Amino acid sequence: MISYANSLGIAKRPQDTRVVVAMSGGVDSSVTAAVLREEGYDVVGITLQLYDHGIALQKPGACCAGQDIYDARQVADRIGIPHYVLDYEGKFSQDVIDDFADTYLRGETPIPCVRCNQRVKFRDLLNTARDLGADALATGHYVRRVQGAAGAELHRAIDPGRDQSYFLFATTREQLEFLRFPLGGLTKPETRALAERHGLEVAAKPDSQDICFVPNGSYADVVAKLRPGSVEPGDIVHVDGRVLGRHRGVVHYTVGQRKGLGIGGIRGEEEPLFVVRLEPGQRRVVVGPRRELARRVVTIREVNWLGPALAPGEGLEVEVKLRSAQPSAPAVWRLGADGTAQAELHEPQYGVAPGQACVVYQGDRVLGGGWIAGTGA
Known part of the structure; x- marks a missing residue:
């Protein structure tokens, strides 16, 4: 045969x-x-x-x-x-x-x-x-x-x-x-x-751009249409507690954002300000200098693992990609026992945003990944 x-x-x-x-x-x-x-x-x-x-x-x-x-x-x-x-x-x-x-x-x-x-x-x-x-x-x-x-x-x-x-x-x-x-x-x-x-x-034919179901490029407009009344204004707050201004809705911001904060130049602030975290429950956008964005630990949920068998907590040297347009960064990867994982970065990374993906590589091979649930300094 x-x-x-x-x-x-x-x-x-x-x-x-x-x-x-x-x-x-x-x-x-x-x-x-x-x-x-x-x-x-x-x-x-x-x-x-x-x-x-x-x-x-x-x-x-x-x-x-x-x-x-x-x-x-x-x-x-x-x-x-x-x-x-x-x-x-x-x-x-x-x-x-x-x-x-x-x-x-x-x-x-x-x-x-x-x-x-x-x-x-x-x-x-x-x-x-x-x-x-x-x-x-x-x-x-x-x-x-x-x-x-x-x-x-x-x-x-x-x-x-x-x-x-x-x-x-x-x-x-x-x-x-x-x-x-x-x-x-x-x-x-x-x-x-x-x-x-x-x-x-x-x-x-040109390549597809942005998100296919967002006709005019405004993500916030789509969210407001899908969830009427959910996009509410609130305070823009410095990490030290000062209220610096107002925003039109938390959905207009993402962690690591610098431009378009709508607070202009702040007297006494020598360093540019970035979005450090979002607090939707309090309708607050928290901003601070770039050093406040530094993260060494990333917690991941909904992990899909394609790599070698690992015991829970066993460390594996890998590279992780935390945003699609950013280069990979060396880290130690540890699987949890409940579909979660943790990436301990060798060097701090900036602008790590919950909701984005953490994708794991060894060389050219994709070992898996999951959704960023939280970060730690």
């Missing part, structure tokens, strides 16, 4: 391997579908309708909007694959948009793209792909899936400027076995060149 090992690491011939591709209408997912189709796979394109088209169409470049659904359908027709649009609006509203609003109201800074991957694309869509008899679900994310000795591993993309591994830390081991990321070894210019070679009209 002949044993096949195709480019996706599946023991079948490409023509016998069904792959569902999550098509957002952008260049990355379009090239993913085109490349797999060219290799002979049985490709099925699926686009998710995640929110109201009337809102979406007001924001060019937002994923999963009306124009993007049209673009995905055009690409599918061009490369000759079936294409389906699934209405996930209810799931997206409950699992992503509501969570976004509630996280802001707790004084935290959310990352809805992670929740979308975690609760919609890599859970609900993955189950739909299985229902369609697929052998794999492929996406256009810039991240690598590497087959290790103990199973599939998640690694950074080859192009550090495009790496999206920070946003995929919540991918479970079971999901990773089913997922494929064909673009993880490419740069963005190489992807666009492939789009042009395949004659895809989206070859020069």
Whole structure:
């Protein structure tokens, strides 16, 4: 009997391997579908309708909007694959948009793209792909899936400027076995060149910007609309207790913020002021000099662990990424016994915000991560 090992690491011939591709209408997912189709796979394109088209169409470049659904359908027709649009609006509203609003109201800074991957694309869509008899679900994310000795591993993309591994830390081991990321070894210019070679009209389409369901870029306006009456003014307070001014609502601020505090120059303050913490229960924004932001200990909740087995409290030397745009920092990682963990940083980090993700790396490999619940000096 002949044993096949195709480019996706599946023991079948490409023509016998069904792959569902999550098509957002952008260049990355379009090239993913085109490349797999060219290799002979049985490709099925699926686009998710995640929110109201009337809102979406007001924001060019937002994923999963009306124009993007049209673009995905055009690409599918061009490369000759079936294409389906699934209405996930209810799931997206409950699992992503509501969570976004509630996280802001707790004084935290959310990352809805992670929740979308975690609760919609890599859970609900993955189950739909299985229902369609697929052998794999492929996406256009810039991240690598590497087959290790103990199973599939998640690694950074080859192009550090495009790496999206920070946003995929919540991918479970079971999901990773089913997922494929064909673009993880490419740069963005190489992807666009492939789009042009395949004659895809989206070859020069701009990348999605900001959060897809925020039409005008104002997060606070979205929270105020979703939770009427919840965005209330309050005091801006110095860490020493002085009241320096008033704010329009805690949701307008995030830990580490310097600009846009609305208090102007404060007499006697030689150092610039930053948001040190948010106290939504008291409707207070607490500010202070940069040194007040220094944190050495980070507490993490909802941990997804993809790394080696660790006993509770056992230390592991790692690097942690505390914001998507910041470089990794050396730390000692310790798992708790209840889905929590703690990262002890070798050097203090500044602007560590609850609600953001703490993602754990060893070299290029993603070991997991979780949501920042609190910090300590």
